[in-house]
Amino acid sequence: MTAASQAIAVTRTLEAVMRNDRGRLTAALIARLRDFQLAEEVLQEAAVSALTHWGRSGLPSSPQGWLLRVALRRAIDRLRSGQRDARRAADLAVLAADEADDTEPHMIADDRLRLIFTCCHPALEPKTRVALTLRTLGGLTTVEIAGAFLDDPTAMGQRLSRAKAKIAAAGIPFAIPAPEDWAERLQSVLVVVYLIFNQGYSANPGPQPLRRDLCEEAIFLARMLDALRPGEAETEGLLALLLLTHSRHAARHMAGVSVPLAQQDRALWDAPMIAEGLALLDRAMERRAPGPFQIKAAIGALHAAPGVTDWPQIALLYDSLLRMEPTPVIRLHRAVALAEAGALEPALLLLEPLARELDDYQPFHAARADLLARAGRIAAALTAYDQAIALAGSAADASFLGIRRDAAATLRANDKTTP
Structure with missing residues (x-):
């Protein structure tokens, strides 16, 4: 192997x-x-050292074990030098024993479940939970996390530093919650993973409106949770939801324009991903422990079903979801489902009380514009389209809404010229 090929192999392995x-x-x-x-x-x-040592001595039999040993050695050196709080000799002896252990990958204790519960502790604000999870478990850089939130990297770095300091100062335990706290804390963790997915799936500025890296990171975390703690219906429901939603990513945009679900080319959908999502949903529902993520996954499954979409059934599912999550966004989705099921005017009436709470929420104005146009209230629809376009998070969404607005404006002009 040449030096160049050796360097490439080392870099790729690391x-x-x-x-x-x-x-x-x-x-x-x-x-x-x-x-x-x-x-x-x-x-x-340790990772920086690996580039030099592996390039000189070849790849170790256990790269993961090598990194862990070298990292522990660096930590021991720092603790002994007094750069950090002094440790008892017994503690350092334990670390030294760990550092000397010839650890194989399968022998490294898997503490990721404890870590994600620490990152998602209720003492941290929601945005910080998402950022810290992406940093520690996802491995995203501070710059990448800042980009996902459209934040300044320096500010995001400070947020992460404060979070780590708060965990230490507040004594937040590095532990899996007790049985009596499990359900509530698990839901908090699942919400964080869902928010990561939404951050990638929602409209983003720039030429790539879909952040596939974040979507796939959320799916990776959901798979990790399912593997570390199998048998949880809501974890299975979340993973099913993410897979069913992400299965359509290749059909969401065409020629720089967003494509609504009903008009997407189903041949571009990922059939194996849909099949896996449906199987997970079936497994979750067999546990007879319903939750919001399972209901959302069931809605996604109906959208994935061939033939005519069962909008009355989707509306009923939103009724159930609303009892668990009585939020304005769920009320909006329920109203849209009712309109699709044939109850256009009742749906419009349901939207009106949401106007104040969702005034800055682009999908509200887009949905209202569409329903108003269907109802023949074109002037109001054009105003709603203008509001939706102004709030569009990506050029692809703005282009789609502009096309819809132009169609409504043309319809209005034709009505005025019709005898």
Whole structure:
């Protein structure tokens, strides 16, 4: 093997390990060090060292174990030098034993479940939970996370630093919740994963309105949760929902214009992903423990079904969901489902009380514009389209809404010229 090919092999191996095992390695280090910042720093230092040592000595039999040992060695050096709070000799002895262990990948304790519950602790604000989960378990850089939120990287870095400091100062436990707290805390974790997916799936400015990396990161985290704690109906429901939704990503945009669900080319949908999502949903529903993510997945399954969409059934599912999540956004979706099921005027009446709460929510104005146009109230529809276009998060969405607005305006002009 030439030096150039050796360097390429080392780089690719390191990138693969840091992508696939970073969360596990970080969790293992935090479990031993009880320090988020120190764990991240020494793992990064170990990765930098790997480029030199692996390039000179060849790839180790266990790259993951090598990184863990070197990271622990760096941590011990820092703790002994007094750069951090002093540790008892017994603690350092335990770390030294871990560092000396010739660890194979399958022998590294998997503490990711404890880590994600720590990142998603209720003491942290929702945005911080999402950011910290992406950083520690997803391995995204601070710049990438800032880009996902359209935030300044410096501000995002400060947010992450404050979160790590708060975990240490508040004594937030690195632990899986007790049985009596499990359901509530699990729901918090699932919501964080769902928010990560939505951040990628929602309209984004620029030439790529869909952030596939974030969508796939959320699916990766949902799979991880399902593997670490199998048998949870809502985890299965969330994973089913993400798969059913993401299965349509290739058909969402055409020639720079967003394509609504009803007009998408189903040949572009990912059939294996849909099949997996449907199987997960069936498994979740067999557990007889209904929850909001299972209901949302059931709605997604009806959209994926061949033939005419069963809008009356979707409306009934939104009725059930509304009892669990009585939010304005769910009320909006329920109204749209009722309109699609044939109850146009009642749906419009349901939208009116939502105007104040959803005034800055682009999908509200887009849905209202569409329903008003169908009802023949073209002037009001044009105003609603203008509001939706002004709030559009991407050029693709703005183009789609502009086409719809032009069609409504043409219809109005034709009505005026009709004898």
